[in-house]
Amino acid sequence: MDETSIVAELHGAAAADSRRLDARCEEIAAALLREGATPPFELGSADFAADPLLICADRYWRLRFLDHPTVSTAAACARWLFDHAHGGHRIDIEQKWSPGYAFITKDNVESKTDLVEATGQILDRYQGSEDICYFAAIYHAAKLRANFWFDELNQFLDSSLLAVAAGAHRRDPLFIALQSFAAFGSRAITTERARQLLDEAWSSPERSRQVTDVCLNALSAASPFEGHGELLRERAQEAVHKYPTNDIFRFRLATGQRMCEQYKSALENIDAALRYLPAIGSRGSHKMLQEQYLHERGMIQEGLQRAAWTAQQQQRWESQAAANDEIQRTVQNSTIRAIELVTIFTAAIAFAVGSLQVTLSGTLRLGDRIWLLATLGIGLVVFALMIIGGTWLITRPHRARRKQHRDT
DSSP: OOOHHHHHHHHHHHHHOOHHHHHHHHHHHHHHHHTTTTOOOOOOOOOOTTOOHHHHHHHHHHHHHHHOOOOOHHHHHHHHHHHHHHHHHHHHHHHHHHHHHHHHHOOOOHHHHHHHHHHHHHHHTTTHHHHHHHHHHHHHHHHHTTTTOHHHHHHHHHHHHHHTTTGGGSSSSHHHHHHHHHHOOOOOOHHHHHHHHHHHHHOOOTTTTHHHHHHHHHHSOOOTTTTTHHHHHHHHHHHHHTTTTTHHHHHHHHHHHHTOHHHHHHHHHHHHHHHHHHHHOOOSSSHHHHHHHHHHHHHHHHHHHHHHHHHHHHHHHHHHHHHHHHHHHHHHHHHHHHHHHHHHHHHHHHHHHHHHHHHHOOOOOOOHHHHHHHHHHHHHHHHHHHHHHHHHHHHHHHHHHHHHHHHH
């Protein structure tokens, strides 16, 4: 199949409808693969939704990776891409292809022995090209990420020959984001180190949609740490602001909001994620993502129900505490009043008895008796006031604590 006829057929199919374009791209990609040829045309954009040439090339390399899911295939894909795509859109395609093809072939991870042998062949065949080694390294690293092999991913990125051969690309934000993913999931690396890597990738002026995705995935997969939910929510909110229709970023935001117990906002965003989820995709699974989103939605709804139940229980506890406080206050006040009453009644009886004795017996004159009765009465009044005052002083701290509790 020559380039002119392929390009004409693809543009003709694109002018018809999307179904015809998809079918024709699949047919041409399969035919090229059977013939042992590669797509002969140049790529002029990174529009995976409307560019028929890119769609066809994407289907072709998808078939190649499914047939041979190895870093050698990744190196061949990188070589073809560098020869047939130029400008900024090449990097966009590269960042979508290498992790995307890794995801659909994650069940085939090359052993260390096979990887070392393939790396040697890649270095020889492509003269140690850093660009090609970087693409192949990201492909293998993304496989480990898709399987959540954190320690293996960290070891591969840190010391494997293929990753080292990537040279200056080791400072690219996508490479650093993958290091952050490995660090957040590893028990051997501190959270502080993981956050340093995350911040470095996130703050890079070259941070792309794919880098953003890996960073948020790293936070989502991380072991719990202080401020975990707040950090995921904050970063996901930035991503949604930049990519408002991205379903995965909405999903991450909903997860972060659920972790922060913001269930109503989380429910809105998970519903938006389900609405924006594409029905088809050559490097992802609609069904698998939908199941993840629905599971998250269920957790959010459980959180809403639990929050409502907790609010009801809290209200009941507050009402019961107020009632208990009122009962305690009533009992205490009654006790104090009873003490005061008994004290006054006792003083009155003592005064009455003393008065009778002074009045009915003795030879004292009237003035002396009046003075004696006054002295007795004053003494009993002072005694009663001392008892009442002492009771008030003893109970004062408790009254102050009760007042503070009511105010709070």
